[in-house]
Amino acid sequence: MRVRTTFPAHSLPHGEIVSSLERMRHADADWRGGRVPLYVFGALPEIEEIGREAYLAFFSENALGARRAFRSLARMEEEVADMALDLFHAPPGATAAMTSGGTESILLAVKAGRDFARTRSERPLAHGNLVLPETAHPAFDKAALLMDLEVRRVAVANDLRADTGAMAAAIDHETVLLAGSVPCFPYGCIDPIADLSELALSCSIWLHVDACVGGYLAPFACDIGYPIPEFDFALPGVTSLSADLHKFGFCPKPASTILFRDTRRADAARFDLDVWPSGRFRTSTFVGTRPGGAVAAAWAVLNFLGRDGYRDLARRLLVMRDAYIAGIEAIPGMRVFGRPELTILAFGSAAVDMAAVARAMEARGWVPGLVRKPPGLHMMASLLHEPVRNRYLEDLAAAVAAAPPVNAPEVSAVY
Ligand SMILES: Cc1ncc(COP(=O)(O)O)c(C=O)c1O
Numbered sequence: 001m002r003v004r005t006t007f008p009a010h011s012l013p014h015g016e017i018v019s020s021l022e023r024m025r026h027a028d029a030d031w032r033g034g035r036v037p038l039y040v041f042g043a044l045p046e047i048e049e050i051g052r053e054a055y056l057a058f059f060s061e062n063a064l065g066a067r068r069a070f071r072s073l074a075r076m077e078e079e080v081a082d083m084a085l086d087l088f089h090a091p092p093g094a095t096a097a098m099t100s101g102g103t104e105s106i107l108l109a110v111k112a113g114r115d116f117a118r119t120r121s122e123r124p125l126a127h128g129n130l131v132l133p134e135t136a137h138p139a140f141d142k143a144a145l146l147m148d149l150e151v152r153r154v155a156v157a158n159d160l161r162a163d164t165g166a167m168a169a170a171i172d173h174e175t176v177l178l179a180g181s182v183p184c185f186p187y188g189c190i191d192p193i194a195d196l197s198e199l200a201l202s203c204s205i206w207l208h209v210d211a212c213v214g215g216y217l218a219p220f221a222c223d224i225g226y227p228i229p230e231f232d233f234a235l236p237g238v239t240s241l242s243a244d245l246h247k248f249g250f251c252p253k254p255a256s257t258i259l260f261r262d263t264r265r266a267d268a269a270r271f272d273l274d275v276w277p278s279g280r281f282r283t284s285t286f287v288g289t290r291p292g293g294a295v296a297a298a299w300a301v302l303n304f305l306g307r308d309g310y311r312d313l314a315r316r317l318l319v320m321r322d323a324y325i326a327g328i329e330a331i332p333g334m335r336v337f338g339r340p341e342l343t344i345l346a347f348g349s350a351a352v353d354m355a356a357v358a359r360a361m362e363a364r365g366w367v368p369g370l371v372r373k374p375p376g377l378h379m380m381a382s383l384l385h386e387p388v389r390n391r392y393l394e395d396l397a398a399a400v401a402a403a404p405p406v407n408a409p410e411v412s413a414v415y
Pocket of ligand 1: 100101102103104137139181183184185210212213244256
């Protein structure tokens with residue numbers, strides 16, 4: 001059992017602290033070497049560098065005080081929000097804010113959807129529910145847990161995308177929000193947002209597009225000719241959209257954007273308290289103190305890359321993705337699940353025990369990403385995974401060849 005650490009009695013020398021940090025890091029998986037299939041999103045050293053420089057320049061500032069004390073951060077945050085509104089074809093009157101990540105962006109969308117439904121309904125909302133494809137991220141369940149809402153997860157269609165008809169059947173007068181993903185985490189495919197938009201309009205229900213993974217990649221993939229279906233505010237039924245800067249925006253963590261179609265809906269997400277002895281407390285995020293560095297770094301990275309830079313990255317990423325797909329499908333029995341549009345891939349073989357394949361990959365030094373329905377491996381690939389592709393595919397082929405035939409133990413990861 002781990003012995004509990006005591007509070008340090010004395011100061012440790014600077015050098016000792018730094019060397020301890022380095023020593024502890026030796027226990028980590030080699031993510032820079034492409035061994036970790038999620039959590040980190042590497043692109044080019046110069047992007048990391050500009051992000052780090054901007055982050056460190058605003059290391060101590062607090063974005064909570066952006067309006068009153070740190071005008072620089074207020075300006076940068078406003079410009080990042082404007083860039084997101086522009087990228088996602090938001091109509092005049094739409095608003096956006098930076099948050100700490102996909103989870104917070106989704107929490108805000110659900111809160112706004114619920115509060116908006118409370119004002120909309122002549123019949124008071126008794127409980128409220130969310131209608132989601134089964135592939136929607138657990139952040140929606142976190143939101144539901146906090147807000148005491150029911151979650152209705154609806155089975156996806158055979159192509160692993162949201163089944164709009166089945167979602168329509170799950171809606172009732174208590175439904176406060178529908179959602180679709182761009183792409184979904186488990187399979188990497190994009191839900192039919194245009195159909196969900198029509199459904200949302202037809203029953204006047206809030207539609208949240210979870211573009212946390214694909215928000216800063218899909219528009220650029222589309223620009224260079226990849227067939228990305230429409231998913232943003234160009235579709236009239238889209239009410240809110242989340243897009244994470246700290247994933248394929250390649251900005252330092254924590255950074256996401258949440259966008260609302262109009263001010264009234266954005267206001268429903270806002271926290272505004274006026275009973276406190278210290279005065280009025282108003283935030284457009286759940287968290288209070290926020291790292292100024294993340295705001296400055298997002299501003300810096302977006303400006304550093306611009307549309308051209310993101311298009312170049314999209315091209316490299318999708319060429320790499322296609323090479324991974326070809327390599328995986330060249331392994332006898334292996335197939336990629338569904339038709340992933342961006343760089344999340346899930347794959348497996350119905351003939352072999354994928355849990356054994358995962359264990360063999362782990363033994364070869366890879367942190368295996370997993371999916372369990374059907375059993376398979378998973379990766380959310382960034383350019384960290386470009387140089388190690390051949391090595392990964394060789395190890396995968398060897399692991400599959402050595403794996404016993406399937407006897408269907410579940411493979412599952414704890415994220
Ligand atoms: C589709 C999707 N939505 C939301 C999230 C949550 O994002 P975060 O981990 O930044 O809170 C993730 C995380 O991977 C995701 O894949």
